[in-house]
Amino acid sequence: MKKVHILNYGLGNVFSLYNAIKYKHGNVNLLNKKQNFNDVEILFIPGVGSFNQAMNILNRDFKKLLIHLNSNKIKIVGICLGHHLLFTEGDEGGACSGLGLINGKIKLLKKRNSSDVLPNIGWREIKLKSPKLSIFKKYDKHKFYFCHSYFSKLKYSNQSVFSSSYCHNEFSCMVYDENIFGLQFHPEKSREIGLELINDIIRY
Amino acid sequence: MIQRIIGRIDIKNEFVIKGINFEGLRKIGDPIEIAQKFYEYKLDEIFIYDAVASLYGRNSLFELIKKITKEIFIPVCLSGGIRSLKDIERALLSGADKVGLNSAIVKNPKLLKKASKVFGLSNIVATIEAKKKTDTYWEIYINNGRDQTGISLIDWINKVQDYGCGEIILSSIDRDGTLKGFDLDLINFVSKRSKINVPLILSGGCSNYNDIINLKKKHKSVSCAIASALHYNKINKKDFLKR
Known part of the structure; x- marks a missing residue:
């Protein structure tokens, strides 16, 4: 069984993700700063707070870990803000460099009508963009729970596995490249189908 | 579809309770069983509210949330008796995804500003208890609909959005637990008199599935929270499942 860790880098709903992985996969641990990371086989990066704040913590406490993961092509799964951090740059609270594992920028969703509200909170359908990962086809047109104001604008659109839309903004909601997965929605809060998706990502 | 249906669980001393107009609290059952029932009904979210925490100056639901x-x-979402950044952290580390704030931010609005900055806007919910005073004036209450504040609802809605919250849960004290339908008076008043920039959830009064449909027809982007209609089985499970 693969050793799954969740990056515990601050004040997240870490426990939710912990419960969700534990329920299906069984084995999961939190990874705290200064902890030995040599046995990490898959790392989930959850997220809460702002892009800037999160990057400051990652750069301060987890720089060696992230270099180790990337140079050994260890699987990283970013969720919501954790997914944003994978990108080149964010503009939440001023421009800020991200981890640069996926090419692209994080931008604020645009309101089109005066009655539009942000954040985008609720259950939205996801649409398959790239058929190359056949294992994920079964999630096409299913609903997952979203809660966000920012979205990822990819440089290479073929890295997008699923897209979703809100107030006429269409955006990528799942990215994949080599050892990197990023999800805009919360599979850990999306009932059984979300748990299944987490498990498929772990096994992929 | 924008509208969400949120199951509301009010708790006092480890029991799910429900009152009428926030008073005369009646025992309903076990929180874990009722949360499980709401999950099986395929509700979109669960809102858990400690009805007496603010009043008694305590909060005791962290173990239960776990x-x-x-x-x-x-x-x-966990609400009731959350008074500090430390409380919010504990709630999130206990398995809550969002935290609702009312009494504490009425007394100290800066807490809201700090909380949404530290934990991210979308994890902080402003919970508001409102009561009609005149046709043009609604007032907000704290401590489970018990103490009036002298603050106008419209001023407060503007302020919480200004200070930063990801959502607003607006409870009608007049309709709470009455099964007389949602307070359309209240929601009409709010949509006319204020600019709502964040998702709004209306709570109080829902008596059947038609109330939900009617609310959606008139206020497309407004979500709702329901409790009594679920506790007293006024809505069929299959109505929720067919959504």
Whole structure:
């Protein structure tokens, strides 16, 4: 069984993700700063707070870990803000460099009508963009729970596995490249189908 | 579809309770069983509210939240008696995804500003208890609909959005637990008199599934929270399942 860790880098709903992985996969641990990371086989990066704040913590406490993961092509799964951090740059609270594992920028969703509200909170359908990962086809047109104001604008659109839309903004909601997965929605809060998706990502 | 249906669980001393107009609290059952029932009904989220925490100056639901969220994989918001950044951190580390704030931010609005900055806007919910005073004036209350504040609802809605919150849960004290339908008076007043920039959830009064449909027809983007209609089985499970 693969050793799954969740990056515990601050004040997240870490426990939710912990419960969700534990329920299906069984084995999961939190990874705290200064902890030995040599046995990490898959790392989930959850997220809460702002892009800037999160990057400051990652750069301060987890720089060696992230270099180790990337140079050994260890699987990283970013969720919501954790997914944003994978990108080149964010503009939440001023421009800020991200981890640069996926090419692209994080931008604020645009309101089109005066009655539009942000954040985008609720259950939205996801649409398959790239058929190359056949294992994920079964999630096409299913609903997952979203809660966000920012979205990822990819440089290479073929890295997008699923897209979703809100107030006429269409955006990528799942990215994949080599050892990197990023999800805009919360599979850990999306009932059984979300748990299944987490498990498929772990096994992929 | 924008509208969400949120199951509301009011708790006092480890029991789910429900009052009428926030008074005369009646025992309903076990929180874990009722949360499980809401999950099986395919509700979109669960809102858990400690009805007496603010009044008694305590909060005791962290252990309960841990148990509830172990096998329920939808968003859970915890509210009632959350008074500090430390409390919010504990709630999130206990399995809650969002935290609702009312009494504490009425007394100290800066807490709201700090909380949404530290934990991210979308994890902080402003919970508001409102009561009609005249046709043009609604007032907000604290401590489970018990103490009036002298603050106008419209001023407060503007302020919480200004200070930063990801959502507003607006409870009608007049309709709470009455099963007389949602307070359309209230929601009409709010949509006319204020600019709502964040998702709004209306709570109080829902008596059947038609109330939900009617609310959606008139206020497309407004979500709702329901409790009594679920506790007293006024809505069929299959109405929720067919959504």
